[in-house]
Amino acid sequence: MKRRLLILLVLLGVNGWSHQVYNQQQRVNWLAHKGNAKAQYQLANRYWHSGNRTVAYYWWQQSAEQQHLPAIESLIKEFPQATNDWLQLAAAAGDAAAQRQVAKHELANRNVSLEQWQLRWETANEPWLQRQIALLKRYQEAGQCEIKINVIASTEGEKERYLDFLSAVKSSPFDSENWCISWRLDQRLSCAGITERNRAKCNFDAQFDKHVVLADKGIASADNRTLILTPDSSEKVIQHELGHWMGFADEYEMTKSLAQKFCHGRYEHKSLNIIVTKQEQSYTAEQVQDIYQRLPWKKEINSWHEIASFEGDNWRLGSSENAVTGLFKADTCNAINGRQAWRPVDVSTAMEQHDTGLWPALYLKLLINPE
16 A cells, blocks of 8 residues: 555656646746747757657857857857857847957958948957057047158058057057157058069059058068068067157168168168278277267267277277177178178167067167267
8 A cells, every 4th residue: 555655656756847847838838939048048948858859950040140259159069060140149138248349350341431430349358459549549640740741551451450550659669648649541552572582572552651551562661761570570570660660670680682772872861870980990089089079879888998999009989898888880781891880789689580579778878869
């Protein structure tokens, strides 16, 4: 008797539990058809686990279109062929990772203008996006521009390179607070690497005093008006080229064509860090004093005696290796016979090897207080 009663109680319990589960499933099904995003997601999961992929896809999609992130994540995982569509939904739902991924994809999209991109993402909470929007706003013209720079590209697909340039400017050692930098397209822009070192030469519509051209080939270069950047121009390369605009000359060996001008005093821009002399073995005191007087950094040296050493009856140019500031040989004019370039420090600066990223305090001081 007791055994029969126990079996009856077990059967009633199982039946009650089954009835409860059935009612829960009915409720989820009812809510899903009424448009409840969470219920649609749950219903999709049920179909997925039962092997009905088609119906699961339908309900995940219904839930995702209401910006329910778990449903979007399921679609990205199980149906990767349409990931871009799901990422758009996730971005609209406020998912930070999706916003960043979609925004980066749009930077390379030729059909999305920089203005449209900025407008879409300026209220995003994702940290990387906030930094990019802040960069754009920092350098947009605000009325007080010490320098106006026009960055020229051939298509809207170069927007990421524009942001990279702004980032390099902001992190440079130069005071760029009042620089105004604008973005402009020139569909006629064309570039070729034609010089001795394959430096890029570009044809474009020049309208501003300063131009940055986003070239598609060659190597980076700069003159007094135009800075040409190529796809592999790193942050430190950009800062090296900006250094030319600030008045710093190359401290590595120039090509012969460039050195012919520079090393004979025909500068395309001023030179704060390099002076050039004849390549003599010895100098008179008067000659050394004349060289001292034309040093852009002479205020940092106590006496002309610190840039030469007395040997016999004459003087040999060059400071002691222990000197912090003085006159030290640079490779700038090595391609030209009879000319010697000199710099104020005996270290490898960013103007000699850009990847050092080294800008001596003296160089930045010369920017503020040029001779």
